[in-house]
Amino acid sequence: MTARIKAWIWVVWAITWPILLYSVYVQYGFHIEGEVFQYLLFVLLAVIVALMPIQVKGTDLVVTQGVLLAIFLEFGLFAEVIAQQIAMVAFLIFLRVDKKDLYRYPLNLLMFFFISYFSGIAFFAAGGDIGSIDVTSPIAIVPILVYVTAVFMINQLLLTAVRRFLMRQRYMFLGKDVLWEAVMTLLMLPIALALFSLYSELKATAILFVGAPFISLSVMLRMYHSSEKINDLLQKTTGIGRELTERLEVKGTLTIFIEKITEIFPVDIAYILDVNGDDDENMKILRVFEKNKGHLTAQTHLSKTSGVSGRVYTTGAGVLYFSRKQWYHLSKGFLPKTMQSIISVPMRRNQEITGIITLAAKQKHAFARHHLMVLEILANYLAVAVENARNYEETKNRSERDPLTNLYNYRFFMDKLDSMFATPAPAFPFSILLIDLDHFKSINDTYGHDAGNQVLCQFSERLVHLVEEKGTVARYGGEEFVVILHRSDERECLAFAEEVCRKTADQPFFSKEGFREQKIRVTASIGVATAPLHGEDAMSLIRNADRAMFTGAKQQGRNRVAAYTG
Numbered sequence: 001m002t003a004r005i006k007a008w009i010w011v012v013w014a015i016t017w018p019i020l021l022y023s024v025y026v027q028y029g030f031h032i033e034g035e036v037f038q039y040l041l042f043v044l045l046a047v048i049v050a051l052m053p054i055q056v057k058g059t060d061l062v063v064t065q066g067v068l069l070a071i072f073l074e075f076g077l078f079a080e081v082i083a084q085q086i087a088m089v090a091f092l093i094f095l096r097v098d099k100k101d102l103y104r105y106p107l108n109l110l111m112f113f114f115i116s117y118f119s120g121i122a123f124f125a126a127g128g129d130i131g132s133i134d135v136t137s138p139i140a141i142v143p144i145l146v147y148v149t150a151v152f153m154i155n156q157l158l159l160t161a162v163r164r165f166l167m168r169q170r171y172m173f174l175g176k177d178v179l180w181e182a183v184m185t186l187l188m189l190p191i192a193l194a195l196f197s198l199y200s201e202l203k204a205t206a207i208l209f210v211g212a213p214f215i216s217l218s219v220m221l222r223m224y225h226s227s228e229k230i231n232d233l234l235q236k237t238t239g240i241g242r243e244l245t246e247r248l249e250v251k252g253t254l255t256i257f258i259e260k261i262t263e264i265f266p267v268d269i270a271y272i273l274d275v276n277g278d279d280d281e282n283m284k285i286l287r288v289f290e291k292n293k294g295h296l297t298a299q300t301h302l303s304k305t306s307g308v309s310g311r312v313y314t315t316g317a318g319v320l321y322f323s324r325k326q327w328y329h330l331s332k333g334f335l336p337k338t339m340q341s342i343i344s345v346p347m348r349r350n351q352e353i354t355g356i357i358t359l360a361a362k363q364k365h366a367f368a369r370h371h372l373m374v375l376e377i378l379a380n381y382l383a384v385a386v387e388n389a390r391n392y393e394e395t396k397n398r399s400e401r402d403p404l405t406n407l408y409n410y411r412f413f414m415d416k417l418d419s420m421f422a423t424p425a426p427a428f429p430f431s432i433l434l435i436d437l438d439h440f441k442s443i444n445d446t447y448g449h450d451a452g453n454q455v456l457c458q459f460s461e462r463l464v465h466l467v468e469e470k471g472t473v474a475r476y477g478g479e480e481f482v483v484i485l486h487r488s489d490e491r492e493c494l495a496f497a498e499e500v501c502r503k504t505a506d507q508p509f510f511s512k513e514g515f516r517e518q519k520i521r522v523t524a525s526i527g528v529a530t531a532p533l534h535g536e537d538a539m540s541l542i543r544n545a546d547r548a549m550f551t552g553a554k555q556q557g558r559n560r561v562a563a564y565t566g
Helices: 003-028 036-050 065-075 077-095 104-125 138-166 178-202 204-246 250-264 307-315 369-400 410-422 440-447 449-470 490-506 538-554
Strands: 054-056 059-061 269-274 282-290 294-296 301-303 319-321 341-349 352-361 430-437 471-477 480-485 509-513 516-520 524-531 561-563
Touching: 003 077, 003 104, 036 065, 036 077, 036 204, 065 077, 065 104, 065 138, 065 178, 077 104, 104 138, 138 178, 178 204, 204 250, 204 369, 250 269, 250 282, 250 369, 282 307, 282 352, 301 307, 307 319, 307 341, 307 352, 319 369, 341 369, 352 369, 369 410, 410 471, 410 480, 410 538, 430 449, 430 490, 430 538, 440 449, 440 516, 449 471, 449 480, 449 490, 449 509, 449 516, 480 490, 490 524, 490 561, 524 538, 538 561
Parallel strands: 524 561
Antiparallel strands: 054 059, 269 282, 269 352, 282 294, 282 301, 319 341, 341 352, 430 480, 430 524, 471 480, 509 516
């Protein structure tokens, strides 16, 4: 909702609310003569019930309608309007509405004023009369049913109008969440009629006899719905745990966790921190989520001894803060000033803290105690899943990578090449470069095998830097390397091979032994073959690239590039 609309809500309320209130007083009167104390007891009961809302899909539902109906039937419309406005103010104070949302006071007061007013008109139009109603008479009950139906329908109409036209939200009239309100309305109706009937006989005592069960019912409904929410969260938690165990990569594990956690928690910002890095003083941020911005990978660090996350790490216990004033003294300015609620828990594996999860929301009291419990369970799921994913990646890396150069090995290269030919839609054309470092045996004989290994590693790094995202680099064996260039024809591949050959010859390599550094010159012979022109399967393409390298480059004097011409 824009600031301009919020300002207009205040203006409209300030002008119309006193006028409307006065007009209802003049038209219907205030019928509490001699019963001021009893009326105040009714108002107190309405306020108490208003302070026990039930949240359904992010909307707080209050069950004051039963008390308000009894007030309306006994004291009239104006008395009911006053009681309802007082209860609504108490409810909004209970919610601890932020300064930016203060417009909810005038908006809700106007909305519920209109609900009371038009429902009262519907009651009188249906032949109803206040003060002397025989609730055992079916005819007398009809106006009451009309009143209750009008309250329900007008409330939904106003909610739909406000959300669609003022808040620009998609909101369905009589949507699924309306079912709860309809059920509570039906539950409140007999209690309201009982309260009204007993009051005519017992006066203030009736408020005690009926009010106590009424409050108890509100508490039970609230507890029941809270337990339903917790059960729903725990079921979702089990599903998330199952999905996490199915992920075999750390990146995918973190991504699915962030996606799921932001679905079940009212999160504006989320951080996943790693505490087991090389830095003994700081925690590395593995993943950051910002609402409306998506996933962000951050390279910044947070101190292990300061801030909210630092406190969780040092104490080993999760924390829950309902507003900024509870945690701002811990913050070092990392969290935005707009954040209010925070929940932060440690990730544990084998009784050791491996990470921290911190969630923040702009709304005060966005998180409840059960959220802390659920997040602790999920944090342990994530700790196990991340460790399993890291173990898998390390095992996979050892099976696919050359231990000296960290390039892909021959096995990975062959599987990759076979898959490129086997795919239903081959990425033709693509090319391969078979690279052999010239006279490499003499380097080992002259400078030693350690120096030779250093040259191999430095050449590997240069090759990876040159290829970047254009292809895949692997160690073919010994001093031989192979490159797959994706979506590259023979001309493009030859141009790239010439660049590799030239830079290899022009830029010397270095071997270090203690404080001694030696400059080593190396050249390369390169054979090029392009699929499907020079081979329709992996082995024929490699064989032709090898022929081009041997006959076209090696036998022609080395330090050159040759394409297959068979």
